[in-house]
Amino acid sequence: MHPPRCPMHEMSVALEICRITEARVGRDSLPRVREVGVIVGRQSGLEPDNLLFCLDALLGRPPFAGARTELEVVAGDELSVSYLEVDDGDPPH
């Protein structure tokens, strides 16, 4: 078992996932993102562990304040951002 790495292919996909996330946050004026749900097909040509490693590196920095990635590995070649989990903060007292 090799330790996870961050090859260029997974990194380019991770960057696109971050772009989609940022675009959605901007479009809908979303608050802080806690979690990004990603669906990865086993035939998508990506190594899930490596993709997770790249996403953790990118989502741990601004403009993402330590968002987590939830990776769902499925059959087929799907590759999509399924959901964002956001934190609206404490309600005003």
Added chain:
Amino acid sequence: MAIRRIEVRERVMERNDTIAGEVRLRLGEHGVPALNLVSSPGSGKTLLLERTLQDLGRELRMAVVTGDVQTQNDADRIARWTDDLVQAVVTGGACHLDALQVSNALEALDLDATDLLFIENVGNLVCPASWDLGEAAKVVLFSVTEGEDKPLKYPKMFREASYAVLTKVDLLPHVPFDLEQAVAYARAINPALTFFRVSSIDGTGLDAWYGFLRELHQSGGSMRWERPTGQGVGAAVDARAGYA
């Protein structure tokens, strides 16, 4: 804390595929077929393009977009053989070309004065398979020095490709390469794959390749090069030089 979940359901390739669709439309409006050449590094993409421009350059106006991680050496090599524009895309580390890079490269091309567009992708049999560039077809090259089982090792690329070019066939007497086995492996992955076998050094098989390019140009990119039916690989090779 008030946590809520927002449904996104967006394909990661969505944006690239949208731009690729725009590129395809634009090329179609100008009747310019584009071939996306993909292979591992060193399979002979650049040399095949050099030879093609040298031999067919007076007949067809061919533009080339090259992609490399670093340097524009390939573009410089190709530009020696054509007065038409050669656009170099240096990806700066990325392992593939994407549709936006091709779209930007098209800005510099006069598509009304172009008969064929070649896109020489970054040498890599993995990543370029996932990125649609708006091409009419992917052409996968693999050389006889690489091993017959390349299609089994990189099935996605061979599934995505419409054409396969076996290169460096002048080396066949010197390397233990089973041509029929290679073709069989590739067709097991993609039965519709059409093969060319060429040597850009001694010219073997280039007539068939050039015939294909002429027909592709005449069809404006809509053609499908049909291989003869009812013939085995060996027979087809004998019947049509350079064609497996």
